[in-house]
Amino acid sequence: MRTEKIIVSSLQEAVEELKKTYGENAVVLSSRVVKRKRWSFLPFFKTTMLEVVIGIPEDEGEFKKELEERTKVYEELERLKSTLSEVMKSVKNSPEEEQVVVGGEEGFSLRAQRVMSRMVYRGVRKEIAKKLVEEACGYDIELGKLDFKEDVHESIIKSFQKHISIEGERIFRETPKIMVLVGPTGVGKTTTIAKLCYLFKRHRKKPGVITLDSYRVGAVEQLRSYVSIMELPFKVADSPNEFVKSLESMQDRDVILVDTAGRSQHDRLRLSELKVFLESVETQVYLTVSANLSEFVMYEVIMQFGMFPLKGLIFSKLDETSYPGNVINVAYRTKLPILCFTTGQTVPDDIVMASYEYLAKLVLEERNELESAGSSP
Ligand SMILES: Nc1nc2c(ncn2[C@@H]2O[C@H](COP(=O)(O)OP(=O)(O)OP(=O)(O)O)[C@@H](O)[C@H]2O)c(=O)[nH]1
Numbered sequence: 157m158r159t160e161k162i163i164v165s166s167l168q169e170a171v172e173e174l175k176k177t178y179g180e181n182a183v184v185l186s187s188r189v190v191k192r193k194r195w196s197f198l199p200f201f202k203t204t205m206l207e208v209v210i211g212i213p214e215d216e217g218e219f220k221k222e223l224e225e226r227t228k229v230y231e232e233l234e235r236l237k238s239t240l241s242e243v244m245k246s247v248k249n250s251p252e253e254e255q256v257v258v259g260g261e262e263g264f265s266l267r268a269q270r271v272m273s274r275m276v277y278r279g280v281r282k283e284i285a286k287k288l289v290e291e292a293c294g295y296d297i298e299l300g301k302l303d304f305k306e307d308v309h310e311s312i313i314k315s316f317q318k319h320i321s322i323e324g325e326r327i328f329r330e331t332p333k334i335m336v337l338v339g340p341t342g343v344g345k346t347t348t349i350a351k352l353c354y355l356f357k358r359h360r361k362k363p364g365v366i367t368l369d370s371y372r373v374g375a376v377e378q379l380r381s382y383v384s385i386m387e388l389p390f391k392v393a394d395s396p397n398e399f400v401k402s403l404e405s406m407q408d409r410d411v412i413l414v415d416t417a418g419r420s421q422h423d424r425l426r427l428s429e430l431k432v433f434l435e436s437v438e439t440q441v442y443l444t445v446s447a448n449l450s451e452f453v454m455y456e457v458i459m460q461f462g463m464f465p466l467k468g469l470i471f472s473k474l475d476e477t478s479y480p481g482n483v484i485n486v487a488y489r490t491k492l493p494i495l496c497f498t499t500g501q502t503v504p505d506d507i508v509m510a511s512y513e514y515l516a517k518l519v520l521e522e523r524n525e526l527e528s529a530g531s532s533p
């Protein structure tokens with residue numbers, strides 16, 4: 157194809173000129189506005205004209221081929237433009253840190269990659285985030301990639317349901333008879349018991365409380381004051397024998413919550429003492445793990461307290477961690493059910509019974525979005 161430039165006053169004029177001079181197959185390839193002197197005898201007066209590049213086919217077959225190629229290039233450019241605008245949007249909407257975490261997940265849509273990045277940024281391990289997002293996605297034929305088939309939260313929740321076990325609100329329907337809270341020192345066992353008592357009462361259950369912690373100065377008084385406000389029966393048991401007697405005295409209760417003294421996960425002797433208490437009756441043991449620990453230390457705690465038949469996990473001090481994703485990693489790997497989270501020092505408000513919805517919020521939403529969504533149940 158041969159090209160030529162013509163100067164005309166309008167596109168209409170260009171098309172007419174083109175047909176008249178170069179025949180039916182000539183085409184307009186491009187045009188741009190230029191300032192030109194229309195009448196040479198007027199030295200300064202310039203007017204707006206169009207410079208049009210026209211293509212004149214020399215050979216019909218060649219011309220068609222060239223036209224098709226140009227169309228392909230335009231289509232390619234359009235596609236590139238839309239991908240870029242998707243990239244720009246995702247860059248604009250996500251905090252800077254999130255962009256660097258995951259990259260090169262070629263098989264995933266940008267949206268899926270962004271969700272993965274956000275999860276990793278919140279502390280979920282990359283391989284776990286990838287697995288969870290993969291499960292939440294389906295193959296999108298148009299994109300040629302894995303993408304969410306429905307709402308992102310809904311899809312992630314379905315994926316969590318396959319991999320993470322939750323106890324949560326179920327304890328208010330299928331209430332265990334004796335719930336024992338164990339865990340390292342100062343993780344929040346006693347305050348969690350007070351919070352749980354309040355929730356049981358709200359669900360019209362009758363709780364009672366026994367403490368096995370008479371070691372720490374003030375421990376008994378701390379719990380007694382919470383329990384007396386709620387007008388619940390309360391006993392202190394110093395020996396396995398007393399423990400059994402206290403349990404018997406609370407037979408009318410729907411649930412008995414048992415507080416224990418904090419034990420370091422390294423103190424096997426103290427842990428064994430506690431084991432003697434718990435062997436005397438059938439109990440449901442929940443391990444309280446502080447959410448602000450590193451994932452490694454969480455496993456260490458779970459291993460050492462694994463000498464008890466653990467029924468589930470309570471993650472405390474969620475308000476003190478920037479990496480709630482650790483909770484997902486631990487639940488994903490250990491398959492232990494999550495009972496609840498504690499989110500602050502205030503009794504009874506700062507507790508959230510675990511749910512898949514809350515887990516999804518934890519790793520997908522901004523911290524302030526989560527707080528405004530309410531941390532109480
Ligand atoms: N920030 C924050 N503090 C909490 C939370 N739960 C408990 N605490 C605080 O942690 C401290 C220890 O709480 P306790 O309930 O006494 O902990 P414990 O596990 O019973 O402690 P020991 O009986 O000594 O092993 C207290 O100051 C609580 O107010 C929580 O979810 N977030």
Ligand SMILES: [Mg+2]
Nearest residue numbers: 345346375418
């Ligand atoms: Mg305590």
